[in-house]
Amino acid sequence: MAADAAVPEERRRPPLAVRLRLWRNRQIARPGFRRLISRLPLLRRIADRNAAALFGLMSGFVHSQILLAGVRLGLYQALLARPADTASLARQLGLTATRMRLLLGINADLGLTIEVAPDLWTLDDAGVVLASDQGLSAMVRHHDLLYRDLLEPDRLLKGTAGETALGRYWAYARNAEPGLLSPEAVADYSTLMRESQAMMAACLLDAHDFGRHRRLMDVGGGEGAFLIAAGRRHPGLGLHLFDLPAVADRATGRLDAAGLAARASVTGGDFARDRLPGEADCVTLIRILCDHDDARVAAILANLHRSLAPGTRLVVAEAMRGTDAGARLSSAYFGLYFLAMGAGRCRSPGEIADCLVAAGFRDIRPVPSPNRLIAGIVTAVR
Numbered sequence: 001m002a003a004d005a006a007v008p009e010e011r012r013r014p015p016l017a018v019r020l021r022l023w024r025n026r027q028i029a030r031p032g033f034r035r036l037i038s039r040l041p042l043l044r045r046i047a048d049r050n051a052a053a054l055f056g057l058m059s060g061f062v063h064s065q066i067l068l069a070g071v072r073l074g075l076y077q078a079l080l081a082r083p084a085d086t087a088s089l090a091r092q093l094g095l096t097a098t099r100m101r102l103l104l105g106i107n108a109d110l111g112l113t114i115e116v117a118p119d120l121w122t123l124d125d126a127g128v129v130l131a132s133d134q135g136l137s138a139m140v141r142h143h144d145l146l147y148r149d150l151l152e153p154d155r156l157l158k159g160t161a162g163e164t165a166l167g168r169y170w171a172y173a174r175n176a177e178p179g180l181l182s183p184e185a186v187a188d189y190s191t192l193m194r195e196s197q198a199m200m201a202a203c204l205l206d207a208h209d210f211g212r213h214r215r216l217m218d219v220g221g222g223e224g225a226f227l228i229a230a231g232r233r234h235p236g237l238g239l240h241l242f243d244l245p246a247v248a249d250r251a252t253g254r255l256d257a258a259g260l261a262a263r264a265s266v267t268g269g270d271f272a273r274d275r276l277p278g279e280a281d282c283v284t285l286i287r288i289l290c291d292h293d294d295a296r297v298a299a300i301l302a303n304l305h306r307s308l309a310p311g312t313r314l315v316v317a318e319a320m321r322g323t324d325a326g327a328r329l330s331s332a333y334f335g336l337y338f339l340a341m342g343a344g345r346c347r348s349p350g351e352i353a354d355c356l357v358a359a360g361f362r363d364i365r366p367v368p369s370p371n372r373l374i375a376g377i378v379t380a381v382r
C-alpha cells in the first residue's frame with residue numbers, strides 16, 4: 001500500500017477490470033472491428049441491438065414529438081373508439097390523406113398504431129395504454145415546457161440557463177414561502193398530478209396493504225387522487241390529506257365529489273414547517289421527496305418525525321434510482337427533469353433510507369415495487 005501510494009497517480013496501473021473495459025472501448029471505436037463483428041452471426045445480433053439502441057437515443061426527441069402530434073391531433077382517442085381508414089381519419093383530424101398516411105406509418109413504426117387489414121388502422125398495445133390512461137397524455141402535453149427548457153442542456157448543466165418554464169410551473173419548487181401560493185399558481189400542476197396518479201396508485205396499492213391501517217394521511221396529497229383510490233380499495237380506512245392551502249381547497253372539492261366527505265378530512269399548511277395532524281397510523285409521501293433538495297428533505301422528514309405518533313408507518317413512493325431497466329429509464333428522465341425544474345433529485349432507495357435514518361425513523365425497508373418504472377417504495381416506522 002505504502003509503496004503504491006509513492007507512485008505518481010498518472011503512472012499507477014489501473015485495475016484489470018478498467019484495463020479490460022478500455023481495451024474493449026478501443027476495439028469498438030475501430031470501424032474495422034465493427035465490420036468484423038457484423039460478419040459473425042452471434043456477435044452481429046448483439047451489435048445490431050446496440051446500434052438500434054444508440055439510434056433510439058439519438059432520435060428520442062423525434063419519437064417524443066410523434067407522440068405529441070398524435071396526442072394533440074387526437075389520433076389515439078380516435079382509434080380507441082373504433083378502427084378507421086386513412087381517409088376518414090384524415091377528415092376527423094383535419095389532415096390531408098398524404099399527411100395522415102405519414103402519421104399512421106410513423107406511429108406504426110413506434111408500435112403505437114397497427115394496420116390490421118389493408119388500410120384499416122387501430123391501436124397497437126402501447127397506443128392502447130396511451131389512449132386509455134389520461135395521465136400519460138397529460139404528461140406528454142406538459143412536455144412542451146420541459147423540452148423548451150432542454151433546448152440547451154449544456155447550459156442547464158453549467159447552471160447558466162436562468163429561469164426555466166418548469167421552475168415556474170412547479171411553483172413551490174424554489175419558493176421559500178410555498179404556503180402563500182395562489183390558487184392560480186397551483187392549478188396546472190395539481191391537475192396534472194391528479195390526472196397522472198392512476199398508475200402510481202395501482203402500483204402502490206398492490207405493493208402495500210393499506211387495509212391493515214386505521215387512518216391514512218397522504219402528505220402532499222394533491223387533489224386527493226391517491227386517497228380516493230385507497231379509500232375505494234379499503235372501505236374501512238379513514239382518510240386525511242395535507243397539502244398547501246390552495247391545493248387543500250381543491251382536494252376538499254374532489255373528496256366531496258367522490259362521496260368521501262364523511263370519511264375524509266383535509267388540512268392546509270407547509271409540510272416542512274407546520275405541525276401535521278398526528279392521528280394517522282399510516283402516512284404516505286408520494287412523489288414528494290424527489291421534488292426537493294437535501295436540506296428541504298431533511299426539514300420535511302424532521303417535521304414529520306416531530307408531528308407523528310410513535311409507531312406510525314411511513315410509506316415513501318416515487319421515482320428511485322436502481323439497476324433494473326425500468327428504474328434506469330426513470331432515473332435518466334427525472335435526472336434531467338429535476339435539473340430543469342430547479343430543485344430535487346432522483347434518489348436510490350438507499351439514499352432515501354439514509355434520509356429517513358437521519359430524521360430518526362426506524363425499521364426502514366425497501367418494498368418490492370410491481371413497477372420500478374413508476375416507483376420505488378421504501379417504508380419506515382416513526
Ligand SMILES: C[S@@+](CC[C@H](N)C(=O)[O-])C[C@H]1O[C@@H](n2cnc3c(N)ncnc32)[C@H](O)[C@@H]1O
Pocket residue numbers: 172178179186190193194197200219220221222223225242243244247269270271272285286287288291
Ligand atoms: C409532485 S406533487 C405530488 C402530488 C401527489 N402526491 C401525487 O403523487 O399526485 C407534490 C405535491 O406536494 C405539495 N407541496 C409542495 N410543497 C409543499 C409544502 N411545503 N407543504 C405542503 N405541500 C407541499 C404540492 O402542492 C403538490 O401537491
